[in-house]
Amino acid sequence: MNELAHSSALSRWFNGNGWRQVIIATPYLWLFVFFFIPFLIIVWISLGKTAPTSPPFAFKPEFPWIYLEGYGRLFTDTLYVRAYFVSVYNAFIATFFCLLIGYPMALGLTRVSRSWRSFLLILVILPFWTSFLLRVYAWMGLMGSNSWFNKGLTGIWNTVAPQSWELTSIPMMNSNFAVILVMVYTYLPFMILPLYANLEKLDNSLNEAAMDLGSRPSQVFRDVTLPLSVPGIIAGGLLVFIPASGELVIPSLVGNAYDPMIGRVISDEFSSARDWPMAATVAVALLLLLVVPMMAYTHFEAKAQAGRENG
Amino acid sequence: MQQKHYFLKTCLFAGFAFFYIPILSMIVFSFNKSRLATVWGGFSTEWYWKLFANKQVINAAILSLEIALVSATIATILGTMAGIALARFRRFRGRTVFSGFVTAPLIMPEVITGISMLMLFILMGQYIGWPGKRGFTTVTIAHITFSLTFVTTIVQSRLSSMDISIEEAAMDLGSKPWQVLKDVTLPIIAPAIMSGWLLAFTISLDDVVITNFTTGPGATTLPILIWSKVKLGVTPDINALASIVIVIVGICVGIAGILMNRAEKRRERDIHLATAANE
Numbered sequence: 001m002n003e004l005a006h007s008s009a010l011s012r013w014f015n016g017n018g019w020r021q022v023i024i025a026t027p028y029l030w031l032f033v034f035f036f037i038p039f040l041i042i043v044w045i046s047l048g049k050t051a052p053t054s055p056p057f058a059f060k061p062e063f064p065w066i067y068l069e070g071y072g073r074l075f076t077d078t079l080y081v082r083a084y085f086v087s088v089y090n091a092f093i094a095t096f097f098c099l100l101i102g103y104p105m106a107l108g109l110t111r112v113s114r115s116w117r118s119f120l121l122i123l124v125i126l127p128f129w130t131s132f133l134l135r136v137y138a139w140m141g142l143m144g145s146n147s148w149f150n151k152g153l154t155g156i157w158n159t160v161a162p163q164s165w166e167l168t169s170i171p172m173m174n175s176n177f178a179v180i181l182v183m184v185y186t187y188l189p190f191m192i193l194p195l196y197a198n199l200e201k202l203d204n205s206l207n208e209a210a211m212d213l214g215s216r217p218s219q220v221f222r223d224v225t226l227p228l229s230v231p232g233i234i235a236g237g238l239l240v241f242i243p244a245s246g247e248l249v250i251p252s253l254v255g256n257a258y259d260p261m262i263g264r265v266i267s268d269e270f271s272s273a274r275d276w277p278m279a280a281t282v283a284v285a286l287l288l289l290l291v292v293p294m295m296a297y298t299h300f301e302a303k304a305q306a307g308r309e310n311g
Numbered sequence: 312m313q314q315k316h317y318f319l320k321t322c323l324f325a326g327f328a329f330f331y332i333p334i335l336s337m338i339v340f341s342f343n344k345s346r347l348a349t350v351w352g353g354f355s356t357e358w359y360w361k362l363f364a365n366k367q368v369i370n371a372a373i374l375s376l377e378i379a380l381v382s383a384t385i386a387t388i389l390g391t392m393a394g395i396a397l398a399r400f401r402r403f404r405g406r407t408v409f410s411g412f413v414t415a416p417l418i419m420p421e422v423i424t425g426i427s428m429l430m431l432f433i434l435m436g437q438y439i440g441w442p443g444k445r446g447f448t449t450v451t452i453a454h455i456t457f458s459l460t461f462v463t464t465i466v467q468s469r470l471s472s473m474d475i476s477i478e479e480a481a482m483d484l485g486s487k488p489w490q491v492l493k494d495v496t497l498p499i500i501a502p503a504i505m506s507g508w509l510l511a512f513t514i515s516l517d518d519v520v521i522t523n524f525t526t527g528p529g530a531t532t533l534p535i536l537i538w539s540k541v542k543l544g545v546t547p548d549i550n551a552l553a554s555i556v557i558v559i560v561g562i563c564v565g566i567a568g569i570l571m572n573r574a575e576k577r578r579e580r581d582i583h584l585a586t587a588a589n590e
Contacts, residue, residue: 031413246421246423248421
């Protein structure tokens, strides 16, 4: 009897506003504990100093209780300066090439017949769903000095280049070139998909109007299509740039130690050097590097979301 | 006016060649007899048989599937809740912070997510005694955390594009909010929830970086096993494993694509019929 009354009170509460609170609070609490608190921990540990204790960090015993040496080292130690520079450089070049390859592909997708289009879209999405690691691995096979790909390229090089520059194989693996190439390969779908979504919505009659008014196709592209696709370019560019600058797997597998990327430095500080505060400091530095692109992305996403709600 | 677009079509062709030549090359070399992974030595399927006999690989694959199933399911439940909260509850305390929590993991570099969760688990283990050791539970928690936001994004955008007057009609006819959610909203967004689950499942199955940080001894997922082998170089048995994974994913994506196409066509036809009936 008592239990029945209890359960009906519960269901009354639930039918009132309770279900709403449950729906909000459950994911909120989850993300608070497993996303926000870890983030605070990173910031907190970055203000400490490595110590032979467990956990391996300590804080200053007197005021101001924090160490800022880690942040100082970011600017003085060439390893970090270089990693910072190489990350931004690689991510930027990779984004540029993704745009250069992805734009004509996305535009091409909007120009093929409908039945072909859904098939080709699946072909773009397929690598995107296929294991990231395996796609990196596929290039390791191609770039190795004994592979048919490398031998073919070497053959072309040897016929084109003067005799004295002849090579037995092209040293592609473990280079910064390899990192950029594989990043372009793995992140290309991130560029094509938002660009395609943007270009597909463009009104084709604008193109036709410009053509009718005497524009050449190149002018139509420059004056109509390109300016209208800027939101797609920004979305795709950010979707490539942000993960590329924090990349860990690609530089670890095909990169070299002279051109470290910041993701690899964080991982090495943590796992090999067991220097938690320095790993946390470099992580905070990476976040600071990404804060502008991330906020830009959130801003554009919110705008697109608002557009979907109104339209 | 129909143009031929030769240039764009050539670009498409070259782009797809760029996408697929490395993968095809890898599949071809998985049938290579030679122990040298990149020099052709004749046709053979021996690497596949060796792979199926390898208990380590099979166990890792099973563990990966288990983690993916559990984490995708919980992530879908939590992510759908968050999506409904963001799309339907216009005002509640902490809404801005909440939407920030939902978008941030999407764009947070994986290294940082991984390390910060590992630090959390170590500190929790030290101060409150849980989790005692890292493994299945910690990896699953990490996967839920970063895949739930993908589900939220999908569900939220489906809800925003959905006709809200259906919900209002149900309310006017006397349904309680909870009943509206259960009988009207959830069935309509079911396809979005399904694709969210699939995405969460794939993300979990594929993840290397975050798993690498949050896993412990004895809990080796398939990507972690591949990662540790690949670091040592290209080998024919990894070629075989990669080919199997890619062919399975290819078939699944192909089927999903066909099903989605068909559902879309049916929906268009239904809408067409409904408007025709109204006239």
